[in-house]
Amino acid sequence: MNFFGHFPGTRHRRLRTHDWMRDMVQETRLHPSDLILPLFIRLPESPADIASMPGVRRWTIAELPQIIEQTIDAGIPAIGLFPFTPQELKTADGMEALNPENLICQAIRAIKEMTPELGIIADVALDPYTSHGHDGVWNGKYIDNDVSLDQLAKQSLVQADAGADIIAPSDMMDGRVGAIRKALDANHFQDRAILSYAAKYASAFYGPFREAVGAVKLPGQDGRPVGDKKTYQMNPANAEEALREAALDLQEGADMVMVKPGLPYLDIIARIRQTFSVPVFAYQVSGEYSMIKAAAAQGWIHEQDAMEESLIALKRAGTTGIFTYAALEVAKRLRNF
Ligand code: PBG
DSSP: OOSTTSTTTOOGGGGGSSHHHHHHTOOOOOOGGGEEEEEEEEOTTSOOBOTTSTTOBEEETTTHHHHHHHHHHTTOOEEEEEEOOOGGGOBTTOGGGGOTTSHHHHHHHHHHHHOTTSEEEEEEOSTTTBSSOOSSEEOSSSEEHHHHHHHHHHHHHHHHHHTOSEEEEOSOOTTHHHHHHHHHHHTTOTTOEEEEEEEEBOOGGGHHHHHHTTOOOOOOGGGOOOOOOTTTSBOTTOSHHHHHHHHHHHHTTOSEEEEESSGGGHHHHHHHHHHOOSOEEEEOOHHHHHHHHHHHHTTSSOHHHHHHHHHHHHHHTTOSEEEOTTHHHHHHHHHHO
16 A cells, blocks of 8 residues: 555645644635625614514614624625515505615615715515515416516616616516516616526525515415415425526526525535536525524524634635625624634
8 A cells, every 4th residue: 555645644634733724725715705794674663673683683774874884894895685664565566666765775875875885786576565475476376477577677677776786686586587687778777787596495594584574474375375485486405407597597697696595505506606607696594694693692502603614615615705694793703813
């Protein structure tokens, strides 16, 4: 047997001897510019706290300067915005999404006025605005794909007009990227990018987010309460389908794609990254965030280490950037080192 290439000639622990050495041979790094902070926006009369998401709150437009300033100082390049819409504004077709004075549009304008250098990513989907909690238009029996497309394209225009830099459709209707690209280009918004949630799974990890945006409990087919989005979001068991989803979105004009949730779907991130040469984002979703917070609150895991390990794993798998509710705390910690 050869001495080299085998123990004892080869000892992997040699390169793990010192802090500086481990640092020197580190393959992947997390940087504040990798992080995107999602923010929830509310009216002054709506509650700020989100019980299922410790450390996350809803912000009024007047309160935004506090958090935006910290975000810029931490070196975070962009934020994502989600509204907490009052119940009385919710309808079956989610018309409030098209109101140029809705919470999101007001927030976009306020932030752009304050800090034009901060990127704004606007989520496109109807669930924060619908009386049934679905991402598309409910016709009484099912989510009508093609009727929803029209609504989503208009929602994109309203957000682009308010100043959103990146339009991020999270609705999972077929054909929405093409419909949005066409609408944007026809209205002189050819410079606005599309980040499509290409592989978005029907996940149990979205629970806390639905509380955060006050989404209504989901009705099912024939009015049966099934409470899921399985007719449009992907089956967690499928990987090949994620490649088909990404391919179609890119063909329709997506500039970047997203995989969501994050940590349970590292294989999907890696395969999309290897198959297509476009930026790939991951969303560490609310349930992933809250699990870490909850376990840490019990003293069962180290909160910051667990959070950073999750995020570096997403980078190692091939992500270009990560949406995380912990963006600010993680970026601040990275800056202090
Ligand atoms: C809905 C949307 C969801 C999230 C982002 N956009 C929830 C859903 O699909 O029900 C989830 C984000 C999270 O859980 O943090 N368009």
